[in-house]
Amino acid sequence: MGEMEQMKKEAEGLKTQIEAARKAVNDTDMASAAAGVAPAPRVQLKTRRTLKGHLAKIYAMHWCTDNRLMVSASQDGKLLIWDSHSGNKVNAVPLKSSWVMTCAYAPSGNLVASGGLDNMCTVYNLKTPVIKTVKELDAHAGYLSCCRFLSDNEILTASGDTTCALWDLETGKQTTVFLSHVGDCMCLALSPDNNSFISGACDSLAKLWDIRDGQCKQTFLGHTSDINAISFLPSGNAVVTGSDDCTCKMYDLRADQEVICYQDAALNSGVTSLALSMSGRLVFAGYDDFNCNIWDSLKGEKVGVLSGHDNRVSCTGVPADGMCVCTGSWDSFLKIWN
Amino acid sequence: MARDMSDKDILKMELEQLQKEVKNTREPVSKTAKEICEWVEAQAAEDPLIKGVPEDKNPFKEKGGCIIT
Numbered sequence: 001m002g003e004m005e006q007m008k009k010e011a012e013g014l015k016t017q018i019e020a021a022r023k024a025v026n027d028t029d030m031a032s033a034a035a036g037v038a039p040a041p042r043v044q045l046k047t048r049r050t051l052k053g054h055l056a057k058i059y060a061m062h063w064c065t066d067n068r069l070m071v072s073a074s075q076d077g078k079l080l081i082w083d084s085h086s087g088n089k090v091n092a093v094p095l096k097s098s099w100v101m102t103c104a105y106a107p108s109g110n111l112v113a114s115g116g117l118d119n120m121c122t123v124y125n126l127k128t129p130v131i132k133t134v135k136e137l138d139a140h141a142g143y144l145s146c147c148r149f150l151s152d153n154e155i156l157t158a159s160g161d162t163t164c165a166l167w168d169l170e171t172g173k174q175t176t177v178f179l180s181h182v183g184d185c186m187c188l189a190l191s192p193d194n195n196s197f198i199s200g201a202c203d204s205l206a207k208l209w210d211i212r213d214g215q216c217k218q219t220f221l222g223h224t225s226d227i228n229a230i231s232f233l234p235s236g237n238a239v240v241t242g243s244d245d246c247t248c249k250m251y252d253l254r255a256d257q258e259v260i261c262y263q264d265a266a267l268n269s270g271v272t273s274l275a276l277s278m279s280g281r282l283v284f285a286g287y288d289d290f291n292c293n294i295w296d297s298l299k300g301e302k303v304g305v306l307s308g309h310d311n312r313v314s315c316t317g318v319p320a321d322g323m324c325v326c327t328g329s330w331d332s333f334l335k336i337w338n
Numbered sequence: 339m340a341r342d343m344s345d346k347d348i349l350k351m352e353l354e355q356l357q358k359e360v361k362n363t364r365e366p367v368s369k370t371a372k373e374i375c376e377w378v379e380a381q382a383a384e385d386p387l388i389k390g391v392p393e394d395k396n397p398f399k400e401k402g403g404c405i406i407t
Binding site for chain 1: 339340341342345346348349350351352353355356357358359360362364365366367368370371372373374375377378379381382384385386387388391396397398399400
């Protein structure tokens with residue numbers, strides 16, 4: 001048997017073993033475990049703000065930890081910083097490349113970052129008298145799909161080159177490259193304790209990584225297409241994903257498997273984005289069909305819908321205090337709901 | 339990155355990852371899912387998007403204007 005044939009055989013054997021080990025602990029599922037939980041009430045949220053200012057499709061948004069400011073990115077070539085309470089624009093950051101796919105706010109509120117088809121992650125200081133470019137992080141060999149700050153000194157990126165990376169913002173260099181996916185990485189989310197992160201990719205897998213040792217600890221199967229959105233449950237022991245296969249799933253980290261799937265036969269649009277309410281009970285999932293569906297994370301039932309956008313919902317975000325949900329769309333508007 | 343790698347190198351990478359993951363401990367879903375439910379339920383009582391935000395405490399309430407009742 002050739003070496004590759006040998007390796008394939010061994011890999012198949014291990015996959016079978018892992019599947020059996022998962023099955024052995026699969027003594028119930030989330031919906032059954034939640035049978036005794038009172039159903040979530042029907043959720044009817046109103047649009048409280050419609051933020052107008054972008055001139056083209058919005059691709060990403062991210063809340064500041066102050067629960068008030070947010071950053072949005074549009075292919076009109078701008079990042080806009082909004083005061084969500086007043087609805088006013090606080091800052092506009094012109095981008096060198098208008099093909100932006102992601103943006104992020106640093107926990108300190110001092111920095112924002114963006115990136116996209118330029119393959120770079122550019123970091124801006126909002127606190128200097130004039131907004132300055134602090135660093136251009138240039139080492140990925142593919143587009144930047146997602147970025148998240150750990151602090152003013154470190155940022156994590158996900159790329160179409162199939163890797164994620166941790167960068168030192170002082171040196172502008174990659175400290176760690178996370179390689180294991182075999183498809184474009186589309187999204188990442190930090191664990192509540194900042195020790196790990198989860199990534200979703202076009203290989204339909206979600207992977208859990210240890211930030212410090214660079215190792216992939218767990219791999220989650222089940223989706224049948226690109227994973228576009230991912231988030232930790234606030235408890236830190238489960239992860240929710242959204243995919244082009246039109247479903248969202250919750251993966252339980254300790255049981256190492258999918259425990260519930262959020263799907264509806266009538267839904268045949270891909271999931272573009274997702275955000276969890278503060279308790280993790282509600283999943284706000286944005287779809288290609290212009291809606292944002294609200295799912296009861298424990299029972300798997302649809303409990304509401306946010307309708308109002310005239311094009312694909314491309315991004316969603318809930319601030320840390322859980323007081324609202326923001327949706328951003330290809331229709332160029334952001335809406336705030338509660 | 340995976341694009342630069344030969345099929346053989348990709349297979350080797352996948353194999354090594356599987357060799358690590360096969361050793362992971364896995365806890366019963368009946369225990370872990372129950373704990374997730376309990377945690378979420380405890381937090382849901384204070385979740386503003388579930389219990390609602392009173393008008394006077396809502397930083398996003400519609401500004402100004404007249405209300406015709």
